[in-house]
Amino acid sequence: MSEIIDIAIIGAGVVGLAIASEVSRKHRDVYLLEKNDTFGQEQSSRSSEVIHAGIYYSPDSLKTRFCIEGNRLLYEMGDKHGIPCIRCGKIFIAGDDEEAEILDGLYYNGINNGLPLKMLSQEELHKKEPYVKGMTAFFSPTSGIVDSHALMRYFVLKARENEARLVYRAEVTGIEKIHDGYRLQVEYPDGEDFLDTKVVINCGGIYSDRIAELGGIDIDSAGYRLFLTKGEFYSVGGGKNRMINTLVYPTPQNLGPGIHVCLDVEKRLRLGPLFNYVDQVDHSVDESNRSIFEASTIMKSLPFITPEDIAPESAGIMGVLYGHGQGVNDFIIRHEDARGLSGFINLIGIDSPGLTASPAIGRYVAEMVDEILG
Ligand SMILES: Cc1cc2nc3c(=O)[nH]c(=O)nc-3n(C[C@H](O)[C@H](O)[C@H](O)COP(=O)(O)OP(=O)(O)OC[C@H]3O[C@@H](n4cnc5c(N)ncnc54)[C@H](O)[C@@H]3O)c2cc1C
Known part of the structure; x- marks a missing residue:
């Protein structure tokens, strides 16, 4: 040319x-x-197809700015152009005192970012999600799911x-x-x-x-320079994959939000992603990580799911700038x-x-x- x-x-x-x-x-x-x-x-x-609200990042970051604006635009586009988006909300759960302290920090970061978060009493948690257990919890009403x-x-x-x-x-x-x-x-x-x-x-x-x-x-x-992190997902079977209506997240872990409830627009439930740094692009799911899923804090919050109900499903690889404590x-x-x-x-x-x-x-x-x- x-x-x-x-x-x-x-x-x-x-x-x-x-x-x-x-x-x-x-x-x-x-x-x-x-x-x-x-x-x-x-x-x-x-991806997990989650419409994030903008809770995790510092107020002056591009992530917060574009996440909050993108969240609003996605729901608008969903309404106007028929792109399936569900404003199902997200519950953040802490299982013990140590997690509750971290959850508190996350809650105030989100409030600082201007988000309409709400602390939940045990009664409110039970009303929203009868099968979910947690010591303390807060709710993010603008979180949701999009058909990517x-x-x-x-x-x-x-x-x-x-x-x-x-x-x-x-x-x-x-x-x-x-x-x-x-x-x-x-x-x-x-x-x-x-x-x-x-x-x-x-x-x-x-x-x-x-x-x-x-x-x-x-x-x-x-x-x-980017570092690769692979996120692995597990499906939930045993007739239990329609028992949750809201995204449910644990207290954040070292590398991201931690294994959480993922729902697609049909409200099909899966768990993940479990992130680990990798050296090459390979989308297979490493079965040896099963024990990490079984022992995860999210499984403790969802006692109706047993180890027999979960099975390796898929994986996605992200390129991140914050490799191994740097960036x-x-x-x-x-x-x-x-x-x-x-x-x-x-x-x-x-x-x-x-x-x-x-x-x-x-x-x-x-x-x-x-x-x-x-
Ligand atoms: C496991 C996982 C869970 C996630 N969950 C969420 C979530 O719930 N919510 C959320 O908001 N985000 C989530 N994300 C992040 C989100 O998926 C990414 O931020 C987003 O998809 C990035 O889009 P992209 O277009 O930049 O990258 P990509 O989708 O990777 O697209 C890049 C494209 O560039 C092409 N390309 C590369 N090199 C060349 C070349 N030399 N010439 C031509 N083409 C090239 C590639 O083939 C590819 O198609 C998740 C990501 C992962 C991996």
Whole structure:
């Protein structure tokens, strides 16, 4: 191709799709390049599908900002465009005094973030979820569930309506700075080609650090190196997978929220994810972790589920910036003009709550692009 296009987005997960649907409202010549056969084959189709409220993160973080805005937008989009979203709420549980203290801290962090949380008495807990046990609990009414596939299909539809081009089996393997933009080297099944673009938006998920590196950024000094964490889910059988109506979370653990109740939009119950750092991408479930599920605090809160009821189900892998006690627990969304890379936008470390935040991130990045292209 000899002409230069306006915008190339790398990666058709929920974040790249949300951005494509937003930037293509105003700009023509938007290409979304995806290495897989279709959209949403990686993190975005392997999540817990929870619409988070924005309780966990510090008030000044991008995670809090985009989670709260994304939460509102998702319910609005659900109502307006028929994307299945359920505002079922979430109960946070503490089982003993030590957990109750941690839960208190979480509650006040959420209140500080402006959320309408409510402490529950034993009676209120029992009324909401008769089969759930806990010493203290609070309720988050704005938490819920979204059908992530329906959400992605909606973004695809919007992007196509706006004439964005979604190109599958197109892996970006090189990025070279040229006079008025970037030359992308792209591997297609039938060979290699080049695409010149004024703006590059890196939404490569767990590979986004490598894509930044292709653009010439030293990812270690920039603090962009990602660590992989695998989250494993267990299904709940034995006729017990419809006994809960609300998301139920334990007191937060070292690596994330801890194994919790996941419900899909049909209210089918499963447990997870159990997160562990991994070195490679392998979505199999390690059966030796079964004992950790059996001994988990969430199982203590759900005494009606016995070890025989649970079975390994699926796993998803996130790329996080906070590996092994280092790094930061926030999103990086940055126009790299200060590095001399005008028109290069990186999105790195878009781990949870990235699904919830996606519509808000789409709008934010579209504003960045407007500033660049005018
Ligand atoms: C187990 C688990 C549970 C989670 N639970 C929740 C939850 O309940 N709620 C929530 O809000 N969030 C949750 N998340 C986080 C959420 O899933 C992610 O934040 C979100 O899906 C990130 O979307 P993405 O588009 O950035 O990444 P991805 O979905 O991974 O998409 C990135 C895309 O880039 C493509 N790509 C990469 N490199 C290239 C290249 N060189 N060329 C072309 N294409 C490329 C990939 O093929 C992929 O399709 C969870 C994640 C996991 C793993």
